[in-house]
Amino acid sequence: MTAAPTRRDARRRPAPSRTGFYVGQAVVIDLLLAVGAIAAWPIYRSTAFIVVVSAGISAGHVVAAMGVRWRWSGWWVALAALGAYLALGVPVAAAGSLSSADAALRALVSVATAPVTGWKDLLTLELPLGSYQATLAPTLLLFLGSAVAALSIAWRGTRWWMPAVAVSLVPAVFGVAFGARSLAAPLRVGPVAVQPETLVGIAALVTALVAVIWRTTDERRRALATASAATGVVRGPGGRRRGSAARAATAVGMVVVAIAAAAVWGPWALADQPRSVARSVVDPILELERAPSPLAAYRASFTDERYDETLFTVTASTGLDRVRLATLPFYDGRTVRAVDPVTGTADPMTSFTRVPSSLDESAAGAAVVTVRMGTGTGIWVPTIGALRAIAFEGPRAADFADGFFHNAATGGAIEIADPGLTAGDAYRLDVVPEPAAAPVASLVPSRTGPSLPAEAVPASLTEWIEAQQAGSGGSGLETLLDRLRSRGYLSHALQLTPGQTPSWLQDLGEGGFQSSRAGHSADRIGALFTQLLDREAEAPGGSDADLVAAVGDDEQFAVAGMIIADQLGFNARVVVGTRLASAEDLPVCDEGACRGGDLAAWIEVQDAAGRWTPIDVTPQHESFPSPDLEQRRDPENPTDVRRDEAEPVLPADASPADGDRPAQDAPDEQADLSALWTAVRIGGISLLAVVVLVGPLVTVLAIKALRRRGRRRRPDVAGRFTGGWEEYVDTAVDHGYPAPAHLTRQELALLFAQGADGGAGTRLATWADRSVFDVAPPSTEENDEFWRIVAAERSRFAAGKGFWARLRARLSLRSLLPRTRPRRR
Incomplete structure (x- = not known):
C-alpha cells in the first residue's frame, strides 16, 4: 500500500523569499533581450553596440527595481527611464562627440530627437552603421525601455504578466525590421543549410517558452508553498516531478518540431526571395529628381568662361586614372539620368544611402585620395574606385557627412547639404582601386x-x-x-563668334x-x-x-x-567624370587639377x-x-532686302536638350535667409523636443477635461448627477484614496472624508442615489449645486499637498484604468 501523497505538519512554514523570484525573472527577461541584441547585431557590427546594449539593459534593471522598491506610478517610472536615457545618451551612444563642447551639444540634440527622427538614419544609412554619430541612440532607448517595461510588468504583475514576454521580444523584431534588404549567407551544418535569421527566430521562440514555463512553474511553486505555510499540508515530490516532466516534454517536443520544420522548409521557401524590411520601402529624399542630368550640361563646361576653371583638385597615388562624377544608367529617348523614370528611387541602381563607416572592411589594397574643391560640380561628388569610407574636413564636416549619399551599385555620390561643397572644402576617400580593364x-x-x-x-x-x-x-x-x-x-x-577661336579649338591644334x-x-x-x-x-x-x-x-x-x-x-551606362591618366591622346587633369575642359564622358559595359x-x-x-x-547645301537664291521695310524676327527659344543653352539672365539678388532658416530649424527641433516630452502629459490632462465636460453636459439630469458622482470618485482615486467597488456611495463618502466633516460627500451620495432610485430626480438647480460641491471637494483633496503631489494627482492614470471588484480569498 503506497504512502499518502500528502502529509500534515503541525508547524506552519514561512512563505518563500521574493529575492529568488526577482532574480530568476530578471534572468529570463535578459535572455529574451540578449536574443534581440543578436538579431540587431548585423545593423551595427561594432563593439560600441555591445556597450550600448549592456548599458541600456543595466539601466533598465536599476529603474525598474527603484520603481518596485518605492512603488512608483507608471509616470514616475517612465520619467526615470527618460532621464536615464538622456544621461547615458551622449557618453554611451555618441561617445565620439565628446572631443569638443560643440560636438557634444549637437550630439545631445540628436539624442533628444532620436525617438522621433532616429528611424530615418537607421533606414537611410548603408549597413553596417558602426558608431556613426548618434545612430546608436534609438537602440539605447529601445533596450532601456524594453528592460524597464518588461521587468516592471513581470515583477509587479500577478495575473497580467504575459505582456512582459511580448515586450522583451520587441528588440528581436527591431533587428529584423531594420535589418538588411537581403538575407545573410546560410550556415551549413553538414548537408543542412540554415539561415542565421532562422536561428534567431528559433532562439526567440525557445527563450519565450523558457520565460513562460519558468513563470508558471514559479507561480505554482509559490502557490503550493503559500498553501503549505498556511495549512501545514505538504504535497509529495512525486506529483511535482511528474507534472514538471510532462510539461517539459511537451515544450521540448514543440521546439523540436518547429526547429525541424524551419531548418527543412525555411531555406527552400526563402531561396531567391527578396527580404521585405522597413528600408525596402523607405528611401531618402534626395535632390536627384530635381537635378538636371550632368550630361545635358556637359557642353557648358567648354565655354571660354568655364574652360580653364579648376573644378577640383585630386591627390591620388598612381594606378587611379578615372574620377567619377555621375553614373547615368537610364535612357528614355530624351536624356540619360541617374534615376529610373519608371521605377524611381525604388530601383537598386538609384538607391543612394549614407556612408556611416567603412563599406567593405574586408577589401584589401585600399588607397587614400584627397579631393579639394574649386568651383565645384553641383551636387555630384568626385569619387575614385570603389569607395570604402569618406571623411570630410573643415568646420562643416558634420553637415557634409549628413548630406553625403552614395550608390554602391553605380559608384556615384551626391552631396545635398545646403550649401553644398564650395571652394576650399576638402575630403579624404579610402578607396579600393578598380581592377585592370579587360579587353x-x-x-x-x-x-x-x-x-x-x-x-x-x-x-x-x-x-x-x-x-x-x-x-x-x-x-x-x-x-x-x-x-x-x-x-x-x-x-x-x-x-563660333566671328574673329574669335574658342579655347577648346585652340587646344586641339589640328x-x-x-x-x-x-x-x-x-x-x-x-x-x-x-x-x-x-x-x-x-x-x-x-x-x-x-x-x-x-x-x-x-x-x-x-x-x-x-x-x-x-x-x-x-548592360551599359554613361559615366561623366575626368581622367587622371590616359593611354590615348585624350584630355587629362594636369597635376591633379581638373578643369572644365577636362570633363569627359565614357561608357561602362558589364x-x-x-x-x-x-x-x-x-x-x-x-x-x-x-x-x-559637308559642302552640300540648299541653293541660295539672292534676295533684294529693303531695309526700310524689313522687320526683325526673333528666333524661337532653343531647347536645352537639343541645342546650346541660351545665355542665362543675371540672377536677381536675393536676401540671405540662412540665419532665418537656422533660427527656424533650431526652433523646430526645440518644439519637437517639447512635444515629445510634454505631449503625453498634455494628452492626459485633455482626456480628463473632456471626460469631465462630457459628464457635466449629459442630456438628462439624472445622468449629470451620476456623472458628477463618477467625477468625485475619480478625483479621490487620483489623489490616492482607495475606492473598493463593494462599498455604497454613503460608505465611500465617509471613507473619502477620513475623519473630516463628511457632510459634503454625504450630500453628493444622497443626490446621486436620488437621481438613480427616486421617482422624482433632483432639479437642474440642485445639479448646479452638486457640481459646485464636486469642485470644492477637488480642492479639499489637493489641500495640504505639495506641488509635486498635486501635479502627480492631475497626471495620474488610476482613474482612467478600469476598477474591478477584489477577488475573495
Missing part, C-alpha cells in the same frame, strides 16, 4: 537582346549596326565602337571647326547615324578617313555607345560575369569631314 573583345554579353525601349533607339542606329556586319559579343562591340570613333569628328559648339548641335535625345543620335549612313552611301568601300561624317562630342558619342552595347546584349569595363568613346579630331558631303 573589350573578350567581353561576353549577359543577355541575347536589347533592354532599351524601341522608341528610345533611333532606326538609323540599328540600320548602321546591320550595315557594318561586325558580328556579335565583345569583338562586335569593339569593332562598332572603333568605327564610330574613327568616323566621327570632335566639336563642342554650334557656331583640323578645323565643324558645327554640331548639343543634346542627346533619340532625334539627335538618329541624326548622327544618318550622317554616317549617307556618307557610306556616297563613298562605299572607303577608308575610315573617307567616311568621317558624324560630328559631335562625348555627349552624343557616349549615348550612342551605350545604345550600341545595349543592342548587342550588354559582361556576363558582372564586371564593369570602362570604354572611351571620344571621337577623333585629326581627319576633317569630307568636303564632298
